[in-house]
Amino acid sequence: MSGDATGMTAPDGWPGQLWLEGRTIIHLKQEQERPTHMPRGPAKNTGQGFLNPAMAPARTRSVLLLADALENDWLVTGEKPIRVLDALCATGVRVRRWRNEIPANLQQRLRISANDLDEFALNWTRISHITHPPEVIVEQEFEDDRHNRIPSGEIINGIHIQQLDARVAMMESAFQWVDLDPFGSPVSFLDSALQCLSRSGVLEVTATDTAALTGSSPSSMARRYGAKGLVDIYAHDDAVRILLGLIATSAARLDKKIKPILALFDGHHVRVSVQLKTSKEGASEITQNMGWRVRGEDEPYRFVTHPNTDQLENASGPMWIGPLWDAEIAGRMSEEKAIQMCSPSLAQLQQMRASGLVWDDEDIEYSQRELRRSVRYIADAADLMSRDHLLINLDSLPKWAGTGGAPKMEKIIAALQQLNFAAARLPDLEPVFVTDAAFADVIKIVQQLWTSNN
Ligand SMILES: C[S@@+](CC[C@H](N)C(=O)[O-])C[C@H]1O[C@@H](n2cnc3c(N)ncnc32)[C@H](O)[C@@H]1O
Known part of the structure; x- marks a missing residue:
């Protein structure tokens, strides 16, 4: 630790190098490689403060999402905090991004x-937030904890640390x-999180143990998630649903019901956001939303409540088989919104450059692309992901359709829409789309498109 102009003792390695995430300046440790925009996997972990x-x-x-809850009053009503x-x-x-990037009129x-x-x-958090304070500094005060005590820690520029x-x-x-x-x-951490949430709350969970969640580590999957997996093209969707299943069953034990808002397999991790409400009746309805995915011979899969003995070998579960997203909330998560909320203005960039950020035109362009890609396809797929749908991996279609290859995904989606089905691409590294058409209709379209183009 060494002295610093902020008045606090700086942690070793401070100030490191400056980087911009959204429109928040962050300090990376000097030994951490300067990130590329939109990296695909975990970077090399450089230890504490990575x-x-x-x-x-x-x-x-x-x-x-947090801004949306405030703007659209779907978590607390009125002007409540x-x-x-x-x-x-x-x-x-x-936390710094929440304070910096959520619109000023909602910060209070x-x-x-x-x-x-x-x-x-935490020292890195403190000194970063003191060095780069948010535009609006909220006079946040300590609020008594459950035992009417003042919580430990300190409040710095509107964040309780x-x-x-x-x-x-x-x-x-x-x-x-x-x-x-x-x-x-x-x-x-799940049970304590569920217990600390108010009668109406939101839980956002990241899981990086994808080997367990996808079933490529069957024993970890069985121990942690009480599930059985199948490692195939549905393993990513299974991972999302198995995590949601654990959250839903753990919540039900506490008389809480869940409603997924957004749930994604994002490269090397699963990220789910769910709304929770205390409701005995709602929690009891969980049985309608839990089940298994059974792979079939004339369709890729179907959800069942319980697989029979013949189906078990080709089944994964138990998992959440209900809707995965909220149509309205996810429907508002557009690329325009991401740019508007999280991209810095030129004036803000100038100020950041004055405080030492090295950010050229290429960085501006790539960081905007990264923001767009963070939400790409979400708004378009929101309606389908909030109701029953069929998930299809483009690469699996030639086998089912008996074609030598697959038509372009955009063509299949356009053809489905022309027949008044809903269809949309999903944000996934794999070429995956969703539709409410029956599988037989999808196959017919694939065959027609393939024949007319070859
Ligand atoms: C993956 S990092 C969190 C990354 C962070 N949310 C972000 O977006 O940058 C996990 C953190 O959990 C902390 N941690 C691990 N076990 C903990 C525990 N039992 N209580 C509190 N923090 C813990 C570690 O110190 C580490 O900083």
Whole structure:
């Protein structure tokens, strides 16, 4: 640690190098490689204070979702505040982005808490937030915890920063919005998160234990998620649904029901955002939304409540088989919105450059592309993902249709829409689309398109 102009003792390695995520300046450790825009997988972990740039799109969506809850009053009504916790905040990038990028007129309604056990990471959070304060500094005050005590920690520029085991932080105070972004599996934090949420709340969960969630590590999957997997083209969708299944069943035990808002397999992690409400009746309805995916001989798959003995070999589950997104909320998550909320103005960029950010025209262009890609395809697929749909991987179609290859995805989607079916591409590294057409209709279209083009 060494002295610094902010008045606090700077952590070793400060100030590192400057980088821009959304429109928030962040400090990366000097030894961390300068990120490329939109990296695909986890960067090399450089230890304490490491920031994973591959999570930037998930953080962007988190900014948009929280802003949407405030703008559209779907979590709390009127002018009431929302108490938000990033339970494992590391260097505080997400909480700082919430404070910097959510529109100024909504900031007064946010009470933000950031928690982590790692002192180095929290010091990095503190000094970053003091060095680059948000445009609007909210006079956030301590609010008594569940035991009418003042919580530990301190409030810096509108963020309450705390150093506790995340489970203790969540058991001590109640929140309406909790973000869980651990290393690996979120399982050990889930119950405390569900218990600390108010009667109506939002839980956002990241899981990087994709080997367990996709079934490529069957024993971890069975232990952590109580499920059986099949490693095939539906493994990513299974991973999302298996995590949602665990959240839904854990919530039901606490008389809470879930409603997924957005749930994605994003490269090397699963990220789900769900709304929770306390309701015994709602929680009891969980049985309608839990089931298994059974692969078939004349269709790619179908969801069933329980597979029979013959189906078990080709089945994965149990998992959430209900809707995955909220049509209205996800429908507002457009590229324009991401740019409008998270991209800096030229004046802001000038100020940032004056404070040492090296950001040329290429960086501007690539970072805008990254913002757009963070939400690409979401708004268009929102309606279908909020109701029954069929998920199809383009590469699987030639086998089913008996064609030598697959037509372009845009052509299949356009042809389906012409026949008044809904169809949309999904945000996935794989070429995947969703539709409400029957599988037989999709195959007919694929055969027609293939024959007319070959
Ligand atoms: C993947 S990082 C969080 C990344 C962060 N949310 C972001 O967007 O940059 C996981 C963090 O969990 C913290 N952590 C691990 N176990 C913890 C615990 N029991 N309580 C609180 N923090 C913990 C680690 O110190 C680490 O900073």
